[in-house]
Amino acid sequence: MTNPILRPIIQAWKTSDLRGKLLFTIFILIIFRVFAHIPIPGVDLARLKSFFAQNQLLSLLDIFSGGTLANFSVISLGLNPYINASIIMQLLTLVFPALEKLQKEEGEYGREKINQYTRYLTVPLATFQAFGMYVLLKSQNILPSVSPIALISIVVTMTCGTIFLMWLGELITEKGIGNGISILIFAGIVSRLPVSVFQTLSSYQTSQIFNVLVFVIMGLLVIVSIVIINEGRRQIAITYAKRVRGGTLYGGQTSYLPIRINTAGVIPIIFAVSLILLPTTFARFFDASNVQFLHNFSTFLNRSFDPRGLTYNLFYFLLVIGFTYFYTAVIFNPQKISQDIQKYGGFIPGIRPGSSTTTYLARVLNRITLPGAIFLGLIAIMPSIAQKMTGMTTVLVGGTGILIVVSVILETAKTFESHLLMRSYEGFLEKGRV
Numbered sequence: 001m002t003n004p005i006l007r008p009i010i011q012a013w014k015t016s017d018l019r020g021k022l023l024f025t026i027f028i029l030i031i032f033r034v035f036a037h038i039p040i041p042g043v044d045l046a047r048l049k050s051f052f053a054q055n056q057l058l059s060l061l062d063i064f065s066g067g068t069l070a071n072f073s074v075i076s077l078g079l080n081p082y083i084n085a086s087i088i089m090q091l092l093t094l095v096f097p098a099l100e101k102l103q104k105e106e107g108e109y110g111r112e113k114i115n116q117y118t119r120y121l122t123v124p125l126a127t128f129q130a131f132g133m134y135v136l137l138k139s140q141n142i143l144p145s146v147s148p149i150a151l152i153s154i155v156v157t158m159t160c161g162t163i164f165l166m167w168l169g170e171l172i173t174e175k176g177i178g179n180g181i182s183i184l185i186f187a188g189i190v191s192r193l194p195v196s197v198f199q200t201l202s203s204y205q206t207s208q209i210f211n212v213l214v215f216v217i218m219g220l221l222v223i224v225s226i227v228i229i230n231e232g233r234r235q236i237a238i239t240y241a242k243r244v245r246g247g248t249l250y251g252g253q254t255s256y257l258p259i260r261i262n263t264a265g266v267i268p269i270i271f272a273v274s275l276i277l278l279p280t281t282f283a284r285f286f287d288a289s290n291v292q293f294l295h296n297f298s299t300f301l302n303r304s305f306d307p308r309g310l311t312y313n314l315f316y317f318l319l320v321i322g323f324t325y326f327y328t329a330v331i332f333n334p335q336k337i338s339q340d341i342q343k344y345g346g347f348i349p350g351i352r353p354g355s356s357t358t359t360y361l362a363r364v365l366n367r368i369t370l371p372g373a374i375f376l377g378l379i380a381i382m383p384s385i386a387q388k389m390t391g392m393t394t395v396l397v398g399g400t401g402i403l404i405v406v407s408v409i410l411e412t413a414k415t416f417e418s419h420l421l422m423r424s425y426e427g428f429l430e431k432g433r434v
Contacts, residue, residue: 025176075161
């Protein structure tokens, strides 16, 4: 019996036009992986990979770049600037009513304009991140001092690499299967698996077989949990009143407003990891200080926020929960949704339209977000939990990586299903005409 997730892919492969989309997506992914192995010259790759392994923020950024950052390839920034630009644009829609109107009331034209502004914002962000990455790696003696012309060429190359990846992602979205940006991130994470497996097997010992089994079971449980949380929704019934217009009866039907358990996705983890690493980053400035107080304070911060320690993981967990509520509030506005429901003549049975509906939606949202926030917090600190339980120092893929991979697989499978369903309708209509 065919797996329900793989069944749409198999059926799509048997369909000529969908097979063409799938082959085009594979072709773009091959181009992506070829450019991922073209390094910028003058980099000590051995020291670079060692440095990334010791820095969780850079490791997380490397996940979103598809492993290209640790190789310092021509597309080493990956899609990080684009993701940051997208988050900034979402926040700006809350500040500027004109952007909110453009996004929600102008339809396809408005969404295209928002995407265009996001691309424009990506360019300066990529330039800034490219220069910052050079300064950081130069301070670690991984990159040598270069002339201004060489520095400009490095920054321009890395910026153009991000723009090139945006273009590849949009090609996949337009002519391939699924969301192009998500597919590229997915491909980058999966491409690192063979290296991680080899590193794990090279350090494997027979006495660790029990720990390996525990690790595998944990991984399977995490995957199942991600599927359940991602697909979990609270369906709120909305009834539309009957009304007669021009002799025609409208309304009278019931629809459902789905509220996802994990509305925020992986964004809260990105926010939280940036903040949790600030204390140790700040402490580095005082490591070599001659002032005893500053030196002791630096030692205290480094010891307290050790990624293997309780304080670090507790703060990390709480930050993820806090940012989950914050980002959910950004993208799900109960007041706006309540107004839209009332505007089209709808109401929630047993709840008055207006402020009562807003209060009800906010209460439901807060309650359903809690398990999703706790789940994301556990996913964020999962590498530390796995290392404590199994004693293994190498984790194949962190919780964030698994979350991205499973989410992309589920969304791509749904895309296949929608294409197949649309094709079935088209075939049905053609038979009807005959």
